[in-house]
Amino acid sequence: MDQENSSVDPRSGFNSVTRIFHSLRLPIDLPPEDTPMSAAAYSLSLRNNSQSPCPDSLALINSATGQRVSYSEFTRKTQSLTSYLRSVTGLSKGDTAFILSQNLVQVPILYFSLLSLGVVISPANPISTDSEISWLVRLCNPVIAFATSSTAHKLPTFRFKTILLDSPEFDSMTISPVQKLDRVEVCQSDLAAIMYSSGTTGKVKGATLTHRNLMAVVAVSCANRMKRESPDMLLYTVPYFHVFGLSYCLKSVALNEAQVVMERFDLRKMLRAVEEFRVTHVALAPPVVVRMAKSDVIDGYDLSSLEGVTSGGAPLGKDVIAAFVARFPSVVFVQGYGVTEAAGGMFITAGKEESLHWGSAGRLAGGFEAKIVDPDTGDHGLPPGSQGELWIKGPSIMKGYVGDPEATSATLVGADGTWLRTGDLCYIDKEGFLFVADRLKELIKYKGNQVPPAELEQLLQSHPEIVDAAVIPYPDEEAGEVPMAFVVRQPRSNLAGPEIMDFVAKQVAPYKKIRRVAFVTSIPKSAAGKILRKDLRKLLPPTSSRL
Numbered sequence: 001m002d003q004e005n006s007s008v009d010p011r012s013g014f015n016s017v018t019r020i021f022h023s024l025r026l027p028i029d030l031p032p033e034d035t036p037m038s039a040a041a042y043s044l045s046l047r048n049n050s051q052s053p054c055p056d057s058l059a060l061i062n063s064a065t066g067q068r069v070s071y072s073e074f075t076r077k078t079q080s081l082t083s084y085l086r087s088v089t090g091l092s093k094g095d096t097a098f099i100l101s102q103n104l105v106q107v108p109i110l111y112f113s114l115l116s117l118g119v120v121i122s123p124a125n126p127i128s129t130d131s132e133i134s135w136l137v138r139l140c141n142p143v144i145a146f147a148t149s150s151t152a153h154k155l156p157t158f159r160f161k162t163i164l165l166d167s168p169e170f171d172s173m174t175i176s177p178v179q180k181l182d183r184v185e186v187c188q189s190d191l192a193a194i195m196y197s198s199g200t201t202g203k204v205k206g207a208t209l210t211h212r213n214l215m216a217v218v219a220v221s222c223a224n225r226m227k228r229e230s231p232d233m234l235l236y237t238v239p240y241f242h243v244f245g246l247s248y249c250l251k252s253v254a255l256n257e258a259q260v261v262m263e264r265f266d267l268r269k270m271l272r273a274v275e276e277f278r279v280t281h282v283a284l285a286p287p288v289v290v291r292m293a294k295s296d297v298i299d300g301y302d303l304s305s306l307e308g309v310t311s312g313g314a315p316l317g318k319d320v321i322a323a324f325v326a327r328f329p330s331v332v333f334v335q336g337y338g339v340t341e342a343a344g345g346m347f348i349t350a351g352k353e354e355s356l357h358w359g360s361a362g363r364l365a366g367g368f369e370a371k372i373v374d375p376d377t378g379d380h381g382l383p384p385g386s387q388g389e390l391w392i393k394g395p396s397i398m399k400g401y402v403g404d405p406e407a408t409s410a411t412l413v414g415a416d417g418t419w420l421r422t423g424d425l426c427y428i429d430k431e432g433f434l435f436v437a438d439r440l441k442e443l444i445k446y447k448g449n450q451v452p453p454a455e456l457e458q459l460l461q462s463h464p465e466i467v468d469a470a471v472i473p474y475p476d477e478e479a480g481e482v483p484m485a486f487v488v489r490q491p492r493s494n495l496a497g498p499e500i501m502d503f504v505a506k507q508v509a510p511y512k513k514i515r516r517v518a519f520v521t522s523i524p525k526s527a528a529g530k531i532l533r534k535d536l537r538k539l540l541p542p543t544s545s546r547l
């Protein structure tokens, strides 16, 4: 054993020489980097290599209509669509496609087609406003869009047209004859997706992920899979337009799982779907766990098929997990930690024993390294139990933010720019479990959705009766956090909280709405003009008006 390995603590993974945490799990299995392969081909190859998967096993179910798509149909539809988009529409490798859709069975088919063609996918939240969408479109510069009959009106025109996923036209593309064309060679290092995130500060940015980045998160999920005899039946309440949903959609194919697709989240409909389709696993964000743990709504549903629940996207309190586990004692409660800039989860609890570490986001995945960095002194490599900013290195880390070298170099750091600063204040305990304690980054998480304060502050400052404003997270039991504004009014202004909330609500997607307002005489700022959010937090709970 060399000196470096012998310095690694076998319980926490902390190397006392390099001061880096190493994964104690088995390394993930990825093909050599120079083998041409798309993330879609990788997922399909894992499925095909698994113990003789039945071609007619279920791939997708529409939870509302019961429409089923088997894996053989899924493959046929994907191939037909790929061929159509290439030979008729004229899409080619390197083009970008903007996608504006709620969760539909058509979305995984579209993702697999575009990825196998080498077309970069860029999905966004369909409840975004027109102005939010025009910002995203400017970032990713698409040649085509895929939308639905309810979202298409928000889009500008593109070089190619906008195709409606819920149209007979799209259905016919998925059954059109497959043309004999040369294979498109997609390299693992090619761009696969542009996913939206506000990162540690500022406005929304486009995180660029390669095929290999996506393959790495699929490999992580496969490594942590709980073994079962028959294929799993999964229900995702998490949207396909976030990395949580995107990475889970890819891993479900790799693991031959069936995905029960819900168009819009509704707790009763979700419970009915679990009962009707004998769902074994659900992936969801903390607000749904809170409701499952505490609401009477679950009474009367047969949820006996449930074996596992995965929660991610935002932290979850220990008391909620305790209430959940008391209600569902036979369900393994899996917690994970992931960020858009790393294509999904890098920490996860594996198996029943690890899941008992309530409040922890799990242990580091195989192939990853982590560092805890003191945010005040910059001291790299704090030991187990010490709190600091979490930095991560590994095969799923993004290439950068599209068209934003400044934000990229502030986020991808270290001598070779391979360490990702997460902006989360965390500690890793003596057994290697991650605990997220607080946030350094300027971000609000409303129901697991990112709300960048800078965007709301800009809007508030555009109001003629507002002199200055700052927005911070305010704790909320169900949503996790809600955006709260501190506002300095013009001297003689009588502007009231509800008017301010209404002014912002008209311009943003519903999850970004300001839900609390407090009036102050000045916004605390550093000498350099940076808002001192910590000082604002000290003012809580303020005299405020609530929506």
Ligand SMILES: CC(C)(COP(=O)(O)OP(=O)(O)OC[C@H]1O[C@@H](n2cnc3c(N)ncnc32)[C@H](O)[C@@H]1OP(=O)(O)O)[C@@H](O)C(=O)NCCC(=O)NCCSC(=O)/C=C/c1ccc(O)cc1
Residues within 6 Å of the ligand: 127, 237, 238, 239, 242, 243, 244, 245, 247, 265, 284, 285, 286, 287, 288, 311, 312, 313, 314, 335, 336, 337, 338, 339, 340, 344, 345, 346, 348, 446, 447, 448, 449, 510, 511
């Ligand atoms: C199912 C949730 C929890 C709740 O649904 P909802 O209550 O309908 O809320 P929405 O977020 O859909 O919509 C927000 C608001 O917009 C409203 N809305 C909605 N659609 C409309 C409409 N068409 N018209 C008008 N109003 C509307 C909706 O009613 C709601 O209003 P309000 O009641 O005031 O909150 C939903 O918020 C949700 O899926 N959140 C999860 C988001 C999420 O996936 N985040 C993860 C980001 S990626 C990440 O962090 C990765 C982590 C990860 C971790 C571990 C891993 O292993 C891998 C990955």
